[in-house]
Amino acid sequence: MAKTNTLNSMNTSHEKAVQAILYGQSCAKRLKLQLDHPIAGGRSVSNYDLAKSIVHCFSSAISIFSDKPKSEDNLFSDLSSRDSSSSSSSSPSPSLPQRSHSKKRKNNNTNSSENWRHDSPDPNYYDGFLWRKYGQKTIKQSKHQRSYYRCSYNIDHACGARKHEQKIKDNPPVYRTTYFGHHTCNINHKVHNQDAGLTTVGESVNDLENSRMIWFGKDLDQEKESHTSGLSISVKHEEGSIKEETMDQYRGITSHDKDCQNVIKENHQPSPSGSYTPPSSSGSEIDMFDSDLLVEDLDLWDRYDMYNFGLR
């Protein structure tokens, strides 16, 4: 493909964003084709995969466009020096929150704590975990409020994972979620999945993480493990109420999975905030999932020329 050369020389974020959009367009075309001709033979890519790729492409493009190098660095260094300390203050002590504890994290080695950042147009972006909101604050630098969440199992499992969510851009809306700490609640969870042979689920969830998730800490494998094993619902967001039916696909859970998965099942129903809908009985889409389809890094957009689907 002649385009590959162009892509190889593609360096700027802008070009990457354009490439992401183009790829998304390609996927959309392909999806339309498959929807128009559902029985067309030789369908190597499921509609689900295509839809997911489309969403991812635009999400990535938005993320790129919204990332002004300077402001982002500033913002993030700010988070690293301030926010991330919250995880360390709470996670180092596996004990449950006590009233005697200070209400603000102590100074700590925040730079070494695990942090993820994710930008999404969807305020209820599904990240594979169940969160509980514990605070909301107006940030002086931003006109939008920042919401504070902690893992819903921070008590049951002494899970110190936390995240902040804040709208950073209006048009188009971009929500930035910053993650702190580890999900200790899900370590065993993955084992359950593996025992149950749900590797496809793991791959699917893993894909979520690939969606423009920026990691800036250490111990990637560990964090990845957490994401891979996590299954949950979104949380209510004060600025939007986007449902996440699309995430149903990720929830192929067997009955003997315990811990978080069971709790998810229990919590979904009563939770006023969760927009979770029960997993569809057919896991066919998950089974058809091809993780190679998904874009892990925008630097690899050229790689996806092989998935051009012959539409160009």
Next chain:
DNA sequence: CGTATTTGACCACA
């Protein structure tokens, strides 16, 4: 009635 969210107050850090 149990659980999740909201929100004002408290507190630590820069």
Next chain:
DNA sequence: TGTGGTCAAATACG
């Protein structure tokens, strides 16, 4: 002292 992170009582919700 200002800012932002957290707590916890009040409130909302199913």
